[in-house]
Each structure stands twice: as structure tokens, then as C-alpha cells.
Amino acid sequence: MQKHPSDPVKNLRDPDPRVVSEDRELLDRFVPASDIGSGWEPFGENELGRLRHVGIDLAGSMRAGTFIQSNCNVARCECTASGVELLPITEAIKRYDGLDGYLWRLVEKDEDVFTEETAAHLDNGYFIRALPGERVVYPVQACLYMRNENVAQRVHNVVVAEEGSELHIITGCATHPDLTTGLHIGISEFYVKKGAKLVFTMIHNWGEEVHVRPRTGIRVEEDGVFLSNYISLKGVKSVQTYPTAILAGRNALARFHSVLVAPEGTLLDTGARVVLDAPGSRAEIISRTISSGGKVLARGHLIGRAQKVKAHLECQGLILAEQGVIHAIPELEAHVADVDMSHEAAVGRIAREEIEYLMARGLSEEEATSTIVRGFLNVRIEGLPPELDRELQSVVEETRLGM
Template sequence: MKDVTLSDYAFSGIEHGEIADLRTLDQSDKTRILYAGVDVESDSAAAVFMHMDQSTVHCETRDPGVELLDIKVAMKRYDGLPEYAWKLVPRDKDEFTRNVAENVHGGYFIRTKPGAKIARPVQSCLFLKAEKAGQNVHNIVVVEEGSELHITTGCSTAHNATSAAHLGITEYYVKKGGKLTFTMIHNWGQNASVRPRSVGVVEEGGVFQSNYVLLSPVGTLQSYPTIELNGRGAVGRFNSVIVTPEGSHVDSGNRVIMNAPDTRCEIISRTITTGGVNIARGHIAGHAVPCRGHLECKGLILGGGRSLAIPELDATVEGVELSHEAAVGKIAQDEIEYLMARGMDESEATSTIVRGFLNVDIMGLEGPLAKAIQEQVEMIDSSAM
């Protein structure tokens, strides 16, 4: 993994004022963040948050069942959030967590009311616009007992060549019977350095589902979110679709720790390397029975690059059921021949396989967001051909 030298970036002095209406953003910025899953033209979100460089510029709640605050406002209002802040991610875990702890620029605090079923997603955007900007954000999500919430977070630079660093800390709390779906879409750029650090806990009967999409270049990204299933019947799911073009170096993965009986989890990863480096990690640990976990890492190499799959299963109690499937390689010739026998030429057959491999339908994306993702898939498909 390429080193990130924090002194290369400015972590102060790049502030912005409030933006009351995100529709007034430059069209180029709106296009960039749309490809990160944020549609500022839509009124369909339950709440909207935007952090630009080193300032929260928009924070709006539209549903009485969900609370949305800038993290610094929440820390003041709730006396430092002693139940939640820095309880899952240690401040001194590494140089990146220390940098955020010492100088938090912002981030969001999202909390549902107990029993609230938030039908519309909460939409957030973490945006880097200034050249050489360093961004420190700390996010906390609390899904109260019996409530349901979907958060879509888009992270992006203003354009593909922007050189910037994003350090993001996120702590998730899913209470008894709660359900959190967290969809994150990255649209960084070839010179961005990205270091998120995320940990969550799920109580009895709770569900945490993560969807992660990275289809555009990134300089260097290191991400390894961990979820602990601490209550009976808790469920954790991770789905990720990642493409690494030439110049991109991605070291990503997911970790689930099952600490209670009747828990289950699934980690599904799809990666395509078109010249870059992709390391796909997965770790499932079972410490109670009964519990079941499955890990699946599949990677394709199209036109060069390097792809590594590193699955880990850790069972410490008799009766734990864990399985994994990992495969890295090229498109199977028999699959191409199968489609060619049904009337496609070789290019069409390969294209169909690539699009199917990158299918993000499982994530339930809709509207302009689904269209934008599909356009990116088609661009990757064309470049691969």
C-alpha cells in the first residue's frame, strides 16, 4: 500500500459558508457527486447533509423520525456523546485516527427515534473541492430499538485530477431489532488518498447491511470496516463492487465478528482490475453457536494489473459454520463460447459477462443514481474492450 504523507495536505484554512440550496452548486460539481450517489435535484431524501473540504455546508432534516446534526453541534448539545463518541474506534488506532481526533472538521450525527421506519433514505455527501485539501470527518449513526434507516453516502473530489486526502471515522450502533442499510459510493479521482476507519455493533435481532461501490479511479484507498454481532439473532451483510484502473491502489475488505448465538453474516465482493492493484480482504470470526457465515471474493483481471483475494475464517467454538469461496482470474473462455453460440460476437459476449459481474441490482439503487452507476459500468465495459 502506498504511504500517505499527511504533511503533504492542508488540514486547516479551507472552510466554506452554508449552502442553503444544494441545487445552486456548479453543474460540474453536481455531476461529480451524482456519480457518487448524491442527487441534489431530488426531494426524495428524509434528510440531507453535505460536508465540503473542512466545513459542513448543508444539514437539513425532513422527517420527524430522524435526527441529523453536524457532529460538532451534536457533541456540544449532548455533552460529548459519551455513549457513542470514540467508543468503537480508538482515537490512537493509527496516525489517521489521531489526526481526526485532534482536529475534527465535521461529519454527521444521525439518530432515529425508537420504532421509526424511515421510508426515504438519508443522503449525505463528503466532498473535496480544494487542491491539496485534507479532510477530517467523524460520523456517528444510531439506529434506535425497532427502527429502520437507509443512509446513502457519496464521497467525491471536484474532478478526477484533484489531489486531496480524506480521513473518515464512522461508528455505527444498531439497537435491538433495528435495521440499518448503509450504501456508500466513492467517486474520488486518480490523485486522492482515502483512509476510512469504521466499526459497528449490532444488538439482538438487529440487521446491518453495507453496500459499497467504487467504479472510478482512486490514488490509494485503504478500508476495512468491522461489524460486531453482539446480540442473539443479529445479522451482518456486506456487498461490494470495486474496479481498479491503472494507477489505482485499493486495499479493502470487511470483517464480521459473531459474538452471540443465532447470528449470521455474509460478505460478497466483486472486483475488476483493469491495470491497477486490488487487494480484497475478508474476515469472519465465529465465537458462539449456532452461527453461520459465508465469505465470497471473486476478481477479474482485464488488461493487466494485480488482484489478490485474502479470505480468513476464524472459529473458536465447536459447531460454528463458516465457509468461503475465493477466485481470481480472467473471464472463462467457456462462458464466452456459450454466449457466442447463442448469437453474440466475442466482444458482445465479453461485455455481457463484465456487466453481469458488476451487477449492483442487489443493492436496490433507483432513479438517477441507478442510471449514473449503469453509465459508469458501461464506460468500464467499453474501456475493457
């Protein structure tokens, strides 16, 4: 694997002492996954169903490879397609000389309490690499599963799409159906080399009292494409995620789509940041969020630092319950004159006018509302398996009934 020059990403988060102490307190509340032991029991039927709902198909016939980690144990790591390499990260670190140049290059070790914890006590994670010029047809599926109550899972993932390759990944993150609380820390670093394409679809289905702290960095080289889809439709205590993509080469492209539902008791602090560092690079951040009682922070930050970049940010939020909160925070930052950057944000209830438009076509008020909510969440998601699509529909239905 070739080394490459990589620019370390500056810590863009404010080191607020209050936040640090809250983070520390959160971390101390849970038992490290490594303390749970490495015994392995096969998945029960209810667990398999849970995995299917986050896009993980254990029959795996339509998958290029499968990685499943439960707590700190790698339950499965197998690769059926040629042209793609799949390893537990601990293996990859051994095999590739510490993954020098790839590990902790896009996320800083000392960014916060969670990165420090993962750097010091790694449970595992995946390493996925598409070999140069290889177009991997089926997606690689990866599942990070928390099986026991009150555990802190610390994961580090590295994905490399080598020059001219194409790779699709479906990551399903879930907890045991009976589990209520836990902490998931996931450090992820994505390297999209020259002319490569990486499509990353992440589906979350956590327990209702689970805290989730992904820390993600992406680097896209010349003519590279990075597409991210993030779907979280079920209740979770808190998610705090803010991936940063650096478009380092000419005409690089990054697109972040998220579809989020925050039921009562859920806090989703989400968004994405893209640094457009090379001429002709493009970025798009689109979020569709629904609050059925919970709170959503929909962030987005586009930083234009090169000529002829084009970037767009869009936050659409629908509030379906009285106590719901959606806070859209779009930021545009241009450092040169010749940039085309825009944003639009709209947050509110379903317009009465839209409901009545459908009622004039014969739909009842309930049917009209449901049609609008379904349409709102109908973001085209590349490579979504049918099971997941059905899940999306049923959650929309539940969301509607919970209004």
C-alpha cells in the same frame, strides 16, 4: 439518548513502524481542510452532476434528509422526515454531552496516524439517528465533498438506529471535477440497537490522485440488521478500508457487499471483518472486484466466537488487463465447535468458454465480454437510485472498452 455498554474494539492492525511513517508522510503532504477557510460558494452545474453520480439528489424530494459537507464546511444539513435526527457531528457533541458512549467506542483514537489526526483536529461529519420504533421510508443522503486541491479532510460520523427503527443512508463521497489530489479521512461508528435495521450504501467517486482512509466500526445488538453496500468504480490513488462489525446480540446480522473497479494506477485495499459474538448471529461478506489495470486487495475475516453462528465470505475477482492484480485474502476463524462458516474465492480472466457460449447465441466477442462483465457487476443493490444504476452501466461499458 440512552447510553449502552459498549466493548471497545481491540486494535487488530499490526503497528508496523514502516506503515506508520508512510502514513505520517501521507498526512503531512496535505493542507488541513480547516485552513482553507469557511467561505461558501454555491455548487456549479459540473459539481451537481458529480454529486448526482454518487447518489446525491439536491432536489431531495425522495430523501428523508440531506447533509452536505464541503471541505470542512457544512453546506446543508436539513431533515424533512419525522423520526430521524440529523446534525453536524460538532453540534451533536455539544447537544449530547460529548456523545459519550458513542464517540470513539468502536474505533480507537490511537489506532493509527489517521484516527489520531481526526481525534485532534476534527473538520466535522454527520450524526444521524433514527428514533426508537421509527421506520424512515426514504433514505437520508450524506455527501462528503472535497472541493479544493491538496486538502486533507478529517471527518467523524456517528449513526444510531435506535431500538426497532429502520434507517437507510446513502453516502456519496466525491471530489470537485477538476481536483486531482487530496486525502479523505472518515471515522464512522454505527450503532444498530435491538431489532433495528440500518442499510448503508456508500458510493465513491474521487479524483485520480486522492487517498482515502475510512476507519469504521459497527455494533449490532439482538435481532439487529446492518447491511452495507460499497461501490467504487472510478480511479482513485489509494483506498484503505476495513470496517469491523461486532455482532453483540442474539441473531444479529451483518452483510457487506462491495462492487469495486480498479483502473490503472488505483490501489484498493478493502474488506470487512465481522466478529460473531452472540449465538445465532449471521454474517456475509461478498465482494465483486474488477481490475482493469489496478490492484485490489479483497480481504475478509470472519470470527466465530459463539454457538450456532453462520457466516459466509465470497470474493469474486475479474482481471481485464494484463498488468492488473487481484489478491483475495479470506480468513475464517472459529473459536467454538458449533459454527457454520465458509468461504469461496475465485479470481481470474473471463473464461473463454463463457464468451463462446454467448457467441453461439449470436453475440459478437465484444458483446459477449460486455454481457459477462455487466453480469458480474450485477450485484443487487438495495435502494440504488436510477441515476446511479445508469452510472454503474456506463462505467461497466468504459471498463470493457479499456481492456
